[in-house]
Amino acid sequence: MEYLRTVKYESELDKKFLKEVVKHSECDKILECIQCGTCSSTCPVSLYMDYTPRKLMAMIKGGFKDDALKSKTVWICSSCYSCTVMCPAQIKITDVMYALKRMAIEKGVYSKGIPTPVLAQEMSNIISRKGRNSEMEVVTRMMLRTNPFGMLKMAPMGMSLFFKGRMEIFGEKIKNLPQMRKLLKGLKEAK
Amino acid sequence: MSDKGFEPRIVAFLCNWCSYTGADLAGTSRLKYPANVRTIRVMCSGRIDPLFIISALQKGADGVLIGGCHIGDCHYQKGNYSARRRAAITETMLESLGIDPRRFRLEWVSASEGPKYAEVITDFTRQIKELGPNPLKKGAAK
Amino acid sequence: MSNCRIGVYVCHCGSNIAGKVRVDEVARYAKDYAPDEVVISREYKYMCSDPGQDLIKKDIKEFNLNRIVVASCSPLMHEKTFRNATADGGINPFFFQMANIREHVSWVTEDENAATEKAKALLIAAIHRVMHHEALEKRTVHINPQVLIVGGGIAGITAALQIADAGNKVFLVEKSPSIGGHMAQLDKTFPTLDCSACILTPKMTSVGQHPNITLMTYSEVQEVNGYVGNFKVKVLRKAKSVDHEKCTGCGVCTQKCPMKAPNEFELNMAPRKAIYTPFPQAVPNKPVIDKTICTYYKNGRCKACEKFCGPGAILFDEQDRIEEIEVGSIILATGYDLKTAESLPEYGFGRYPNVFTAFEFERLVNSSGPTGGKIVTREGKEPKSIGILHCIGSRDKKYCEYCSRVCCMYALKFSHLIKEKYHDCEVYQFYIDMRCFGKGYEEFYNRLLKEGVNFVRGKVAEITDAALEPSEEGKLIMRAEDTMIGTVRRIPVDMAILCLAMVAKPEAKELSHIFSCSVGKDGWFTEKHPKLAPVSTASDGIFIAGACQGPKDIPDTVAQAGAAAAEVLNLIQRGEVEAEVVTADIEEDLCSGCRTCVELCPYTAITYNAEKKKSEINGALCKGCGTCVGACPSGAAYQRNFRDEQIYAEIKGILAV
Amino acid sequence: MKTYGYYPGCSVRSSSKAYEKSLFLVLKSLGAQLKEIDDWNCCGATAYFGTDKKMATAIAGRNLSLAEQQKMDDIVIPCTGCYLTLRKSQDYLKEHQGEIVHKAMNGAGLKGGEKVALRHPVEIIHKDIGLEAIAKVVKRPLKGLKVASYYGCQLVRPYGDIDDPYHPVILDEIMTACGAEAVEYPYKTRCCGGALTGTVEDVGLRLVYILLAEMQKRGAQVVVTMCPLCHMNLDAFQSKVASRFGAEYKKSFRKEYKPLPILHFTQVMGWAFGYKSKELGLGDIMVEPKSLLAAS
C-alpha cells in the first residue's frame, strides 16, 4: 500500500492567486467568505464537483492555484446563480466560477475530458465568423474535437429534432459582418 | 510655479472630539510631519463657516483643511453631515473666486487615527507645494 | 482692545518642548509682537506644577492681568487646570486661552527652526483670540427625581425595581396589556435551565404591588419635551374598556365572551377571547377588550361580559386619553422582535406546516403552552427527527449582518429540551460557528455533545419537501454541506426550527425621534460609547437597557438594566447637573426667521417662534456643536467661546507669523 | 397597439421556432407587437463569459447599441439565457464607462446601449398587460389542466427584481388567468442542467430527471417553460431521462414514469386564446400535448 503525502507546503502555494482572482470584475468579495457552506447547500450540482464551491473559495484564499484551476468544479457549474443569490457574504460565486474558467483556458490547464472549454471556443469562433450561432454546428464541432464516438449516441435525438424542424444545419449570418470583425479586432488591439 | 524654498502655510480647522484628538495622538506617538500646518480647534466640524476658509485664504493661507469625525461617528450625531454639505458649496465658491479648489480639503480623522492625520498633513503639504503660493496672497501674485 | 492686560506663559515641559522649540525666543516674540497688550511674557519649566500655577495667580494680582495665555500641551490635557488657576487668580476662567505647542509642535516636528516658527504662530493666534474673550458663567440644572421607564420586559422590570427600591417614583409604560416582555414567553432559560416563569413572575408581581411604581400598561409615550432633569411626557392611555379599579380579575367575562381571535402570546397557535388577559401570570391580571373583534364595538350587540361581571367593571365607553407626567430621567427598554419567517421564502415557513419559528417552539415546549408542553408536529404527531437551523437571517449581508448572540445558546437549549422528552429523537444542529461565550455556556455545549445531538457544521440554504427516495417521503429535507467532512448531505426531518435573527422594533426609529436619541443602521438604539458609556445616549438624562440596544441574552440584559438604574440614581443623588457652557444663542434682532438652523440642530434645541417670526434656542437642550452657527446666513446665531470674531481673530493671529 | 423592440436570439430561429410563433400570436391577442432589431447578432451566451468577458460584453453590446440606434426604448428577449447575458453586459457597460469595450465599440461605429430596457415576455405580459386583460381574451379556459410552471434560473437570478428568486409566482398567475390549475412544487427555479446536458451529460440528465420527477409526483399534466434552453433540456432529453431513470423513479415512488408534454408557455396561452395547433407549433413538441389541451 502506498501512502500519499497530503501536506501542503507554503512554498507550493501561490499567494498571489487570490489577488489575481479578485482583479476580475465582480470577484472582489471572496475575502469575506465565512465558510458557511450555503453555496454548496443550494448548488444543484455540488454533489458532482471535485471541490464544493465553499472549498473552492477557501482554496482561492489559501493560494491553491493549481488545484483550483484544474478542478472539474468550474466546468460542472451550470451558472444557475443559486449560490450567488444565497451567499450571506454576497460573494458573486458564479462570477468567480467564470473568472476561474477564463483563467484556466488562458493557461491551458483545464481538466481533461471536460468539453466545455472547447464548446466555448467553438462558439466564439462561429460568432466571429457569422455573428450568429448554430446549435448544430457548435455541438458537432465540439463532439468532433472531444468525443467523436459520442456523436453516435447523440444521433437519435438529433434526428428527431431534425424531423420536427428543430435542427438548423446552416446557421444564419448577420449582414454587417465587417462591423462585427472591426469590433473584435478593436478589442484585441486595445488589449 | 516651483519656488524651491516655498514653505506653504496651511490652516487646519479640527473638531474637538475626533480630529483634534487624532492630531494629539500623532503627537503623543511622536510621528513626524511637515510643520506647515497650524491648527484651530472648534467643537464640531459643523461649526465651520465657509467664510472662515475664505478668510484664511485671504489672510495668506496657502491651503485650508477641515478635519471631522467619520460620517456616523459625529459626537453631535450629524454635525459632520453639515460640514460635508458645506464643503461642496465651499469648493464652488472657491472656483468662482478663481482659487484652485484643491487648496481646500475635507478629511475624516478619528481620535485613534494619529498616523492618518500625519499622512493627510504630509500629503496635503506636498499638494499645496505643487500648487505653489496662494495667488490671493499679496506680493505672491504674478 | 487696548484695555487687555495679557500674561503669556510658555512651558518647557522639561525637554519635551524646550528640546525642540526655542522657548525663550517664543516668549520674547510674544512680548515684542504686542507690547501694549502683553504685560508679561514668561517661560517656565513645568507650568502645570503647583509653582507654575502659582506663577499665574501671583502675576494676575501683581500686574493686574485680565487675560491669560499658556503655550504648553494640548488643551484636552490641561485646559481645566489653567482655567482653575485663572479663576483662583481672581478673573473669570474664560479669559484664558491655550496654545498647543507640544502635541502639535515639538513632538511632531523635525526641524528646530520650523518648530519655533510654528510655536510662535500658535501663540500669537491665542493672544489675538483671548482679546475677544468674554466672561461666561457656569449654570446648573435641577434634577426631578421621578423616572420614566418605557418597556416592561425583564430590562424595564429590573431597572424599575432597583430605582423604586431606592425610594424614587417610577412610571413604567408598557405597550401591551401586561408586562413581562419576551421572557414571559420562554420556557426554560439557558444556561442554568431555570424555568422562566418561576424567576420572572415574582418580579412582575413586585412591580405590580410596589408603592413607588405607577404601572401604565396598554400605553405608549407620544411626546417628550424638556431636557435632562426636567422632561414633560405625554402618555397615551389606550382605553382598556375595563375599570381596573373595580375589576377583581375573576375571569368570568373571558369565559362568557363568545368572540375568538388568535392569541399573539401563543404565536397564534391558540385562540383567545375578545376580552382577555394575554397569559395566566399577567400583571396586571385584569382583562382588556380588543375592540377590533368585540361584536359590541362592531355591531352593537352582545355585552355578555357586562352582564356577568359582578363588580360592574366593564366600561364600554371608555376613551383613549392622554396623561401628562413630569420626570427627570428616562430609561428606554423596548426590547426586540424576531425577523418574520415569511421574509425568508427559501425556508418555506407557511408553505410547509412543520417549519416552526424559535418562539413557536418555546411555546410548544412550555407546559402552559398550546399543547401543554408536548412537542408535536402541526398534525399532532411526535417527531422522530428535528432540525434546528442556526443563523437564519443573522450573519447574512442580505438581511442582518450581525450575529444575534442568543440563538446558538437557545438552539442548544432546544436540543436539550427535546432530548429530555424524546430520548431517541434525532436532533440536528445546523450551525456555522458555535458561539457560546458566556459564563457556563461552553460547559452547556459540552453537555449537549454528551447527550448525542448531531452537529452539522453547515448552513441549510433552503427547506423543501422534495423526496428523492422512499426514506425521504413526507419529510422536510435539510440539504446542507457538512463542511467538516466536505460532503453535501440530505437529512430528512419531521420538524424544522428556524433560529431567526433578533431585529430592532420597527417603531424604534420613531421612538428615537420622540426621545432625541439615535438608532444605528440596523435600527438598534445607539449608545454614547460602546465600551465606556454603554447605557447612555447622546441625550443627557435618557438611557437605554436591554435588547433595544442590540441582541442580548437575559444575564446581559439584567446587567445593563442595573447599569442604567445606577446612572439614573446617580443623577437623582446629585440633584443637579452642570450645563454645557459653550452653548449657542440667537441675536433676536439679527435673526431673519429663515429657519435654516431649526432643521440642522441634532438635539431639537431650536424652535421657531411663529409670533415673533424668529428662531429661539433652548439653552438647556443645546450641546454646543455650533452647527447652527456655521449655517446661519444672517450671522444671528452665535456660540459662546466660539464666536465668529474669536475665530477670525485666531485666523488672523495664526497667519501673522 | 403597443410595439416593443425584439431580440429573438439564435435558439428561437432553430430549436424553438414554436416559441416565437406562439409568442407573436399571444401578443397580438393582447394588443402588442414586436419589432425585431435589424441585423442583431448572437448574444454570446453564457459560455462566452467563460472565455473572455470583455469580448462577450462587446458582442452583446452591439445588440444593445443597434436597438438604441433603431430608437427602441425596450426590447423583449424570449430566451432567459440571452436575457441575462444582455443584462449583465449592460451592467458592465454602465460600470466601465470609457474603458476598452466602449472604445472598441465606438471604433466600430457603435454607441450607447446603456439605456434600453431589457424585458422578458413573462414580465411584460404580467406587468404591462396584466392578468385581467389575459382573462378577457381567453376563449378556451384550460379547466382542470394541472400545469407546472418552470421558471429556470436566469430570469429571477441573480437580479431577483422580477419575482422572488426562490419562490416566484408570476407565471403561475398567468396560467391561472388562462383557467389552468397551477401545480405547487419546490423546484420552480432549480437548474434544468443548462448546457450540462451537452457537456457533462451524466450530471445534466440527472438534473432534468429530478425536475421532471418532482413535477410528475405533484400531479403535473403539462409543464410550461419560458426559455428555449430549458425547453430543449426538458423536452428533447426527456426520452433519454425516462429510459435512464425510469427504474429509479419506479423504485422510489412506486409508479411508472409517464412522459410529460413540455410546452413553451406561450403555446399554452395561445391554445387558451383559441389558436389552432398548427399555428402554435404544437406538433414540434416531443410528447404530444394536443389531446390533453383539447380535453381540458
Ligand SMILES: Cc1cc2nc3c(=O)[nH]c(=O)nc-3n(C[C@H](O)[C@H](O)[C@H](O)COP(=O)(O)OP(=O)(O)OC[C@H]3O[C@@H](n4cnc5c(N)ncnc54)[C@H](O)[C@@H]3O)c2cc1C
Ligand atoms: C427563542 C428565544 C429564546 C430565548 N431564550 C433565552 C434563554 O434561554 N436565556 C436567556 O438568557 N435569553 C434568552 N433569550 C433572549 C431574551 O429573550 C432577551 O434577552 C430578553 O427578553 C430581553 O429583554 P428586554 O426586556 O430587553 O426586551 P423584551 O423582552 O423584548 O421586552 C420589551 C418590552 O417593551 C415593550 N415595548 C416595546 N415597545 C414599546 C413601546 N413603544 N412602548 C411601551 N412598551 C414597549 C414590549 O411590549 C415588551 O414588553 C431568548 C430569545 C429568543 C428569541
Ligand SMILES: Cc1cc2nc3c(=O)[nH]c(=O)nc-3n(C[C@H](O)[C@H](O)[C@H](O)COP(=O)(O)OP(=O)(O)OC[C@H]3O[C@@H](n4cnc5c(N)ncnc54)[C@H](O)[C@@H]3O)c2cc1C
Ligand atoms: C489580550 C487581551 C486583549 C483584550 N482586548 C480587549 C479589547 O480589545 N476590547 C475589549 O472590550 N476587551 C478586551 N479585553 C478584555 C479586557 O481586558 C477586560 O474586559 C477588562 O480589562 C476587565 O476589566 P476589570 O476591571 O474587570 O479587570 P482588570 O483589568 O483585571 O483589573 C483588575 C484590577 O484589580 C486589581 N486587583 C486584583 N486583585 C486585587 C486585590 N486583591 N486587591 C486590590 N486590587 C486588586 C488589579 O491589580 C487590577 O488593577 C482583552 C483581554 C485580553 C487578555
Ligand code: SF4
Ligand atoms: S455561501 Fe458564501 S460565505 Fe458561505 S461558504 Fe459559500 S462563498 Fe463562503
Ligand code: SF4
Ligand atoms: S452557479 Fe454554479 S456553483 Fe453556483 S449554485 Fe449554480 S451550479 Fe452551483
Ligand code: SF4
Ligand atoms: S503644562 Fe503640559 S506641557 Fe507643561 S509641563 Fe504640564 S504637561 Fe507638560
Ligand code: SF4
Ligand atoms: S368579570 Fe368583571 S371583575 Fe371579573 S375579570 Fe371580568 S371585568 Fe374583571
Ligand code: SF4
Ligand atoms: S361585548 Fe365584546 S368583549 Fe364583551 S363578551 Fe361580547 S364580544 Fe366579548
Ligand code: SF4
Ligand atoms: S448566536 Fe449563533 S445562531 Fe445566532 S446568529 Fe450568532 S452564530 Fe448564528
Ligand code: SF4
Ligand atoms: S439660521 Fe439664523 S437667521 Fe435663520 S432662523 Fe436660524 S438664527 Fe435666525
Ligand code: SF4
Ligand atoms: S449649537 Fe448645536 S446643539 Fe446647540 S442649538 Fe446649535 S445646532 Fe443645536
